[in-house]
Amino acid sequence: MKQTLLALSTVLTLGSAPATALATSADDLRAVSPALERYTRERLLGEVWERPGLVARDRAIVTVAALVARQQTAELAFYLDRALDAGVKPSELSELITHLAFYAGWGNAMAAVPLARSVFAKRGVKPEDLPEVAPRLLPLDTATEARRESGVQAHVGPVSPGLVQYTRDVLFLDLWQRPALAPRDRSLVTVSALIANGQVAQVTFHLNRAMDNGLTQPQAAEVLSHLAFYTGWPNVFSAVPVAKAVFESRPR
Amino acid sequence: MKQTLLALSTVLTLGSAPATALATSADDLRAVSPALERYTRERLLGEVWERPGLVARDRAIVTVAALVARQQTAELAFYLDRALDAGVKPSELSELITHLAFYAGWGNAMAAVPLARSVFAKRGVKPEDLPEVAPRLLPLDTATEARRESGVQAHVGPVSPGLVQYTRDVLFLDLWQRPALAPRDRSLVTVSALIANGQVAQVTFHLNRAMDNGLTQPQAAEVLSHLAFYTGWPNVFSAVPVAKAVFESRPR
Amino acid sequence: MKQTLLALSTVLTLGSAPATALATSADDLRAVSPALERYTRERLLGEVWERPGLVARDRAIVTVAALVARQQTAELAFYLDRALDAGVKPSELSELITHLAFYAGWGNAMAAVPLARSVFAKRGVKPEDLPEVAPRLLPLDTATEARRESGVQAHVGPVSPGLVQYTRDVLFLDLWQRPALAPRDRSLVTVSALIANGQVAQVTFHLNRAMDNGLTQPQAAEVLSHLAFYTGWPNVFSAVPVAKAVFESRPR
Numbered sequence: 175m176k177q178t179l180l181a182l183s184t185v186l187t188l189g190s191a192p193a194t195a196l197a198t199s200a201d202d203l204r205a206v207s208p209a210l211e212r213y214t215r216e217r218l219l220g221e222v223w224e225r226p227g228l229v230a231r232d233r234a235i236v237t238v239a240a241l242v243a244r245q246q247t248a249e250l251a252f253y254l255d256r257a258l259d260a261g262v263k264p265s266e267l268s269e270l271i272t273h274l275a276f277y278a279g280w281g282n283a284m285a286a287v288p289l290a291r292s293v294f295a296k297r298g299v300k301p302e303d304l305p306e307v308a309p310r311l312l313p314l315d316t317a318t319e320a321r322r323e324s325g326v327q328a329h330v331g332p333v334s335p336g337l338v339q340y341t342r343d344v345l346f347l348d349l350w351q352r353p354a355l356a357p358r359d360r361s362l363v364t365v366s367a368l369i370a371n372g373q374v375a376q377v378t379f380h381l382n383r384a385m386d387n388g389l390t391q392p393q394a395a396e397v398l399s400h401l402a403f404y405t406g407w408p409n410v411f412s413a414v415p416v417a418k419a420v421f422e423s424r425p426r
Numbered sequence: 427m428k429q430t431l432l433a434l435s436t437v438l439t440l441g442s443a444p445a446t447a448l449a450t451s452a453d454d455l456r457a458v459s460p461a462l463e464r465y466t467r468e469r470l471l472g473e474v475w476e477r478p479g480l481v482a483r484d485r486a487i488v489t490v491a492a493l494v495a496r497q498q499t500a501e502l503a504f505y506l507d508r509a510l511d512a513g514v515k516p517s518e519l520s521e522l523i524t525h526l527a528f529y530a531g532w533g534n535a536m537a538a539v540p541l542a543r544s545v546f547a548k549r550g551v552k553p554e555d556l557p558e559v560a561p562r563l564l565p566l567d568t569a570t571e572a573r574r575e576s577g578v579q580a581h582v583g584p585v586s587p588g589l590v591q592y593t594r595d596v597l598f599l600d601l602w603q604r605p606a607l608a609p610r611d612r613s614l615v616t617v618s619a620l621i622a623n624g625q626v627a628q629v630t631f632h633l634n635r636a637m638d639n640g641l642t643q644p645q646a647a648e649v650l651s652h653l654a655f656y657t658g659w660p661n662v663f664s665a666v667p668v669a670k671a672v673f674e675s676r677p678r
Numbered sequence: 679m680k681q682t683l684l685a686l687s688t689v690l691t692l693g694s695a696p697a698t699a700l701a702t703s704a705d706d707l708r709a710v711s712p713a714l715e716r717y718t719r720e721r722l723l724g725e726v727w728e729r730p731g732l733v734a735r736d737r738a739i740v741t742v743a744a745l746v747a748r749q750q751t752a753e754l755a756f757y758l759d760r761a762l763d764a765g766v767k768p769s770e771l772s773e774l775i776t777h778l779a780f781y782a783g784w785g786n787a788m789a790a791v792p793l794a795r796s797v798f799a800k801r802g803v804k805p806e807d808l809p810e811v812a813p814r815l816l817p818l819d820t821a822t823e824a825r826r827e828s829g830v831q832a833h834v835g836p837v838s839p840g841l842v843q844y845t846r847d848v849l850f851l852d853l854w855q856r857p858a859l860a861p862r863d864r865s866l867v868t869v870s871a872l873i874a875n876g877q878v879a880q881v882t883f884h885l886n887r888a889m890d891n892g893l894t895q896p897q898a899a900e901v902l903s904h905l906a907f908y909t910g911w912p913n914v915f916s917a918v919p920v921a922k923a924v925f926e927s928r929p930r
Contacts, residue, residue: 284752304710372876376916
């Protein structure tokens with residue numbers, strides 16, 4: 175799909191936001207649905223993004239994760255720009271895409287790459303701004319990892335030994351320990367992608383992990399209302415009972 | 427993906443249908459799978475669409491909703507044209523796309539916009555043919571809305587107050603009451619999108635609402651067999667037990 | 679999305695693999711995520727594809743099925759080429775796409791057609807290399823079919839008679855009996871598509887059918903670890919309990 179990245183700054187941007195524009199131009203939008211143009215401008219960009227429960231940086235991470243997870247490349251350049259303006263580092267966006275290769279599918283990450291490349295080029299992102307291929311990994315919490323490994327061994331081991339091996343060696347001893355994303359942000363990316371794809375079965379584990387890593391319950395609540403717009407209401411409503419059970423199970 | 431909108435009227439259209447063509451040209455199709463070309467022409471367009479259980483206008487609404495919900499833009503222009511030929515108004519297609527921003531995700535609606543714009547331009551659709559931004563809303567059934575709100579408050583309130591607020595203020599007090607789609611058609615769009623994305627958890631509420639709004643059981647049954655082709659058999663088979671429970675729970 | 683099919687043979691291909699390249703060029707990939715470029719080259723193409731538990735031909739079928747089922751056209755040409763190099767016949771790829779029109783949705787098959795056409799053209803695939811439109815069908819196992827039909831009649835009949843009819847006449851008395859894909863490979867395509875789209879409800883029936891048709895348990899286990907990369911970990915983890923139940927229910 176043709177990307178029309180016109181700087182329609184007077185129309186589709188916020189007061190405090192950068193002069194980037196939606197790939198779907200406001201002209202296109204008004205020629206099809208003036209109501210949707212207004213919902214986008216007033217409700218979504220003008221109101222939801224300004225709610226105090228979640229900072230713009232977190233909203234940007236959640237949004238980009240949802241778009242990559244759903245392979246919605248049309249709006250991706252707009253939101254990558256917005257993420258950078260909100261303080262997400264290029265290295266963090268790079269790592270978000272790498273992470274979602276494993277959590278949303280290789281093809282989803284691949285589809286995001288050309289868009290990210292063009293945004294990075296426009297911004298003058300240099301090779302040294304990107305995460306190292308083989309960095310010094312974050313220290314491993316061996317007790318947590320032992321519990322995780324034993325659970326996966328019990329449930330997955332009898333079914334697919336290869337899956338157990340890659341889950342351990344590539345995901346939890348490598349990817350999750352890469353320092354380019356803080357564990358809390360990596361969890362936020364993961365939870366957003368799971369909700370975006372209706373994969374509620376994994377939300378319990380990863381929302382708990384996100385909260386262990388520092389995501390607060392009010393922030394998680396606000397992630398849900400934010401995601402409703404980007405993933406559609408049904409995916410979020412399906413995640414609500416799981417989130418409720420997680421919230422209730424945690425010590426206050 | 428390049429759109430090849432060739433008017434292969436002798437090959438891929440029906441007797442009574444307009445001289446529009448699939449984006450995937452019959453030439454491409456025959457060069458890859460002559461069998462699939464025949465299934466498309468004979469079974470799908472030539473037979474399923476002609477079944478008496480559901481009029482072409484409804485089939486077009488169901489099909490366009492499924493394509494937008496699944497972000498399948500390749501065939502969208504063909505089916506938007508077909509919808510207009512079957513009597514769906516431009517204002518109704520506009521509103522369908524607006525509605526699915528909320529029910530299938532913002533990016534899905536955005537991806538549909540450029541296709542709809544080009545079809546509208548070709549047809550000479552004018553701004554005054556589109557739904558108003560802020561129309562006089564349909565009268566609200568306050569008892570039904572009170573029940574809905576109290577259910578959402580109970581289930582979602584403890585998890586995400588923001589989600590409760592937007593569900594009420596933006597969806598049920600605004601979007602659903604917009605007059606550009608009849609409530610029965612809006613429900614048909616919603617149910618089709620839910621089935622298309624495998625979101626069976628929400629089918630109970632929305633299929634009941636569709637039937638309250640006038641969708642008959644034989645029409646709902648035919649929606650399922652029609653959608654099997656556009657969403658794949660598995661999504662429809664997953665919806666069958668839910669539809670069965672809805673059918674059985676309703677007074678005859 | 680523009681397809682950049684550069685022959686980056688020294689970078690993204692294996693020793694034994696053909697000089698085809700990912701649509702997402704290694705340059706793009708390194709400009710966004712050098713780590714993901716390495717994971718792709720070393721872990722995925724260099725290691726997962728070389729594991730002994732599943733031959734390259736099966737891995738190619740599984741991968742192409744997952745990409746078509748998820749409408750991930752960006753990498754499709756690369757993997758269609760890889761499939762042909764691994765011994766999958768053009769007629770089998772043609773039939774795989776036809777099959778997934780029914781099991782992943784018509785639009786998914788349609789989106790794959792232009793890519794397959796260009797790969798077929800490059801390879802000099804001729805009309806006579808494609809499956810017949812109306813071939814002599816494989817002999818039907820009438821006892822198995824009677825059991826299937828009676829189950830569907832019981833569960834789907836009261837809900838959608840049209841769906842029962844098309845499931846029998848188009849799927850099980852026609853599509854599944856077409857000789858262009860061996861039943862075991864057709865089942866492998868189906869199971870891969872179901873897992874790729876998180877449709878676990880249908881995995882029990884189709885994984886059993888795949889194993890009845892000759893897929894061994896170690897092969898099925900390896901399909902899961904292979905698919906983790908192409909469908910994302912969550913879809914495969916959701917399929918694990920279902921696969922486990924199938925494995926345990928079968929006589930040894």
